[in-house]
Amino acid sequence: MSTNRPRTAIRTDSGFLRDLVNRVKLILRLMGDRRVSPWLKLLPVGALLYVVWPIDIPGPFDDAAVLWLGTSLFVELCPAQVVQEHLEGIRRAPQVSWETSPAGEVVDAQFRETGPGSSRQV
Secondary structure (H helix, E strand, O other): OOOOOOOOOOOOOOOHHHHHHHHHHHHHHHHHOOOOOOOOOHHHHHHHHHHHOOOOOOOOOOHHHHHHHHHHHHHHHOOHHHHHHHHHHHHHOOOOOOOOOOOOOOOOOOOEOOOOOOOOEO
16 A cells, blocks of 8 residues: 555544544545445455354454454555545534533424323323
8 A cells, every 4th residue: 555645534633532433424425436446345345244143253353343453454455535535524514512502592392292091291
């Protein structure tokens, strides 16, 4: 592999879950891109199949390690300009934060439970 290739890390200052979500978004975008070889797309599919396959191959490999290796190789072997294009698209997309909500935003609502034996209204 080329030593001049930019790293594919999305952000180093964000949390683990955000990085994981962004990595999944990147992989899904690359899977849908026609510029990526169909043979290369077999890597994440094969890793996912290994995880869900009922019979494990005995050895030191854990399902998580196989999934990480398959998806990492997929992103690293994709054309660099295609990966960078999708990374920029992910960076430009608005980030949703579950930590805080805008001040003063209140939703007033009522709900009613339905189903057998539930006549309670809240």
